[in-house]
Amino acid sequence: MKLHYPILNSIITALHKIINENFYSDKVLEYIFKSNKKLGKRDRQIIAETVYNIVRYYYLYQYLAKSNEIEEIVKTFFHYKDEQLDTSSIPDRIKLSFNDDLWNEAIQQLGETKWIKEATALNQTAPLVIRANTLKISKQELQNKLLSVDIETYELPDVPEALVIANKKFLSQNEYFKSGYYEFQDASSQKVAHFIPKDILSRAKRIIDACAGAGGKTLHLSALMKNQGQIIAMDVEEKKLNELKKRATRAGCNNIQIKLIDSKKVIKRLENSADILLIDAPCSGTGVIKRNPDTKIKFTSQHLNELIILQKKILTEYNKMINPNGYLLYVTCSILPKENEDQIQFFLSENKNFEIIKHQTIFPSSGFDGFYMALLKKKA
Numbered sequence: 001m002k003l004h005y006p007i008l009n010s011i012i013t014a015l016h017k018i019i020n021e022n023f024y025s026d027k028v029l030e031y032i033f034k035s036n037k038k039l040g041k042r043d044r045q046i047i048a049e050t051v052y053n054i055v056r057y058y059y060l061y062q063y064l065a066k067s068n069e070i071e072e073i074v075k076t077f078f079h080y081k082d083e084q085l086d087t088s089s090i091p092d093r094i095k096l097s098f099n100d101d102l103w104n105e106a107i108q109q110l111g112e113t114k115w116i117k118e119a120t121a122l123n124q125t126a127p128l129v130i131r132a133n134t135l136k137i138s139k140q141e142l143q144n145k146l147l148s149v150d151i152e153t154y155e156l157p158d159v160p161e162a163l164v165i166a167n168k169k170f171l172s173q174n175e176y177f178k179s180g181y182y183e184f185q186d187a188s189s190q191k192v193a194h195f196i197p198k199d200i201l202s203r204a205k206r207i208i209d210a211c212a213g214a215g216g217k218t219l220h221l222s223a224l225m226k227n228q229g230q231i232i233a234m235d236v237e238e239k240k241l242n243e244l245k246k247r248a249t250r251a252g253c254n255n256i257q258i259k260l261i262d263s264k265k266v267i268k269r270l271e272n273s274a275d276i277l278l279i280d281a282p283c284s285g286t287g288v289i290k291r292n293p294d295t296k297i298k299f300t301s302q303h304l305n306e307l308i309i310l311q312k313k314i315l316t317e318y319n320k321m322i323n324p325n326g327y328l329l330y331v332t333c334s335i336l337p338k339e340n341e342d343q344i345q346f347f348l349s350e351n352k353n354f355e356i357i358k359h360q361t362i363f364p365s366s367g368f369d370g371f372y373m374a375l376l377k378k379k380a
Contacts, residue, residue, distance in 0.1 A: 007043050008074075010036065014051045015070045018294065025055055025294050053077065056123060056293040059097040063090065092116060096123060102299040106286070109337050118335060121365040126290035128165040129156075129368070131185040135223045135252050139163065142181055149174060159187045160194070161223075180250040185216045188287075188362045188369040192331050193220040195360070195373045196276060200327060201225065204275040208232045210318045211280045215244030215256075217331075221278075222253035232274075234259045234266070270321045276329065277322045281311045283332035283339050287362075287370020308338055315347050319354070324380040328354065332372045335363060340372035353379045 003011075010032050017023045029048055033039060039047070054061060054077050062068060065076035087095045093103045096119045106115040130153075132139040139161055143153050151174075152166040164187070171177060171184070193201075201224060209218045212233035222231055233256055235241050241258050248256050259266060284304050289295050315330065322328055330347075332339050340361065348354055359374035 122289040130182040186369045188371045207276045208274040209278045280331045283334040287333040328376040335370040
């Protein structure tokens with residue numbers, strides 16, 4: 001493939017920023033596309049696909065290029081792009097392209113056989129999944145409307161509101177998205193709200209989503225509650241909460257109250273007030289590498305240890321917001337036990353007034369993102 005200089009230069013510039021300057025792929029590409037308005041739709045597609053492919057298989061192309069130079073790695077990528085590579089003699093870590101820290105941590109925590117199965121799955125492209133917003137439309141009605149604009153979808157038997165997009169289409173600019181009929185949300189992420197039994201959810205008068213971010217799970221809970229009760233969506237990042245406000249307005253979610261966590265007083269004022277507390281904790285993101293391949297390069301054991309300390313801190317401080325007989329739903333998009341089962345066991349050992357109801361790990365080899373969910377009850 002012969003590339004024009006602006007396209008090739010954009011690819012090399014993006015990779016320098018991602019690999020050498022530690023920026024994230026999506027932010028780098030967004031910056032490059034905004035900075036160069038002359039790039040056409042096809043140009044942008046080539047740049048994005050090339051950058052993500054090289055990031056996903058960085059260590060393999062580095063190995064084949066016998067060089068750390070970005071230009072040589074890009075040249076090697078295009079040389080092998082349409083060839084069927086024989087990788088039988090290449091070590092698994094290089095072939096699957098994970099850095100040393102992540103590879104060693106995952107083998108230690110999951111075992112080599114299990115990790116290689118999941119590592120292979122994490123190199124697949126993530127399916128595009130949307131969630132029908134049942135405050136405004138049924139899944140079947142949405143499916144028919146999308147088909148009328150040539151967007152084909154199929155259902156998932158175990159995820160009630162999910163539709164998987166069968167053909168690649170530009171989904172964020174059509175009238176149905178702008179009308180709030182659907183949100184982008186992976187199938188595994190949609191299972192989080194459904195992990196709360198219906199009878200518990202139906203009785204809840206106040207739910208606190210303590211690490212709400214831009215609010216994917218908040219909006220889903222609002223829809224399941226049919227705009228009844230109150231959901232308090234909290235986060236330490238105001239920018240994410242501002243995005244949540246926009247999404248909630250578009251989705252017609254009227255029972256969401258947004259609070260910025262800017263001091264410990266915010267938590268203190270809400271003590272013993274939540275029927276359900278959702279903690280979607282900051283984590284390593286090892287379950288969502290399909291859509292965030294940067295993790296394969298940027299992961300460090302030191303950062304993992306910092307996250308584990310932060311998770312413990314959040315669990316310790318935030319659980320005070322749960323009322324007696326209330327519930328805690330702890331969630332990560334990691335598949336590493338140190339962030340999941342180990343955290344829950346530690347929490348239970350330190351908080352005898354909680355008991356575990358159920359927990360589950362969804363692995364990427366199931367076809368969608370990796371997640372961990374644990375539902376606990378606070379004893380009266």
